[in-house]
Amino acid sequence: MSSILDVARRIAGRLTFLLLVVAVFTRARDAWLRRSRAAGRQRRSERAVLPSLSDVHPGAGAAPRRRVGLRAVDLERIVGTVRNPTQNTADFLPLPHLRGQNWQARWLRITGAVDRLAMLPPIELVQAGDDYYVVDGHNRVAAARRAGAVEIDADVTQLLLPGITQPGQATLDASSLVGADEVRQAGQGRMSRTVEQRSATDDLSRQDLLGARGDDE
DSSP, X not given: OHHHHHHHXXXXXXXXXXXXHHHHHHHHHHHHHHHHHHHXXXXXXXXXXXXXXXXXXXXXXXXXXXXXXXXXXXXXXXXXXXXXXXXXXXXXXXXXXXXXXXHHHHHHXXXXXXXXXXXXXXXXXXXXXXXXXXXXXXXXXXXXXXXXOSEEEEEEEEEOOTXXXXXXGGGXXXXXXXXXXXXXXXXXXXXXXTSOOOOGGGBXXXXXXXXXXXXXX
């Protein structure tokens, strides 16, 4: 009887060991798959370029423009750039060969400010229909997207495109927007309705953020 129990214990021990090996292998495989998928998404993002406004709307250059003013814009509705040709990948970062040391320093300042919830200057956008295209602030859009933000403060100019601009859409301005006063204050570096209110010591000017020369396009 004891010999049977000994055999059973040895079998149970081996099964436990095998299950442990399988569990370790499964965790390692899953981690590798996650890294592989993430790397694949990054490679695809770097190969894909950000759409240019003139490619999507060839008549945009001659379209009448109307300044809307400061407003909070849904990040998902920011879909491209006014640059032609585009100089950014689909994640709004510069093309890989344009990511030099100066850009790296600016990027670290911007992401550091986002991590600290510091105030950032509004970006500049052009609105075409329901979509928005970046004039200035590509890196700020990229940093906000990576941080999981929903909206970003922007100074918006609307293009009046035949067949694109919806009836009544052009009648909107900053004074008619809910929370417009707070958005205007964000443009002056005081507070924003898209983030928590912070003290004046947390405010960062565009020059403080980006350095003495260049911008964060």
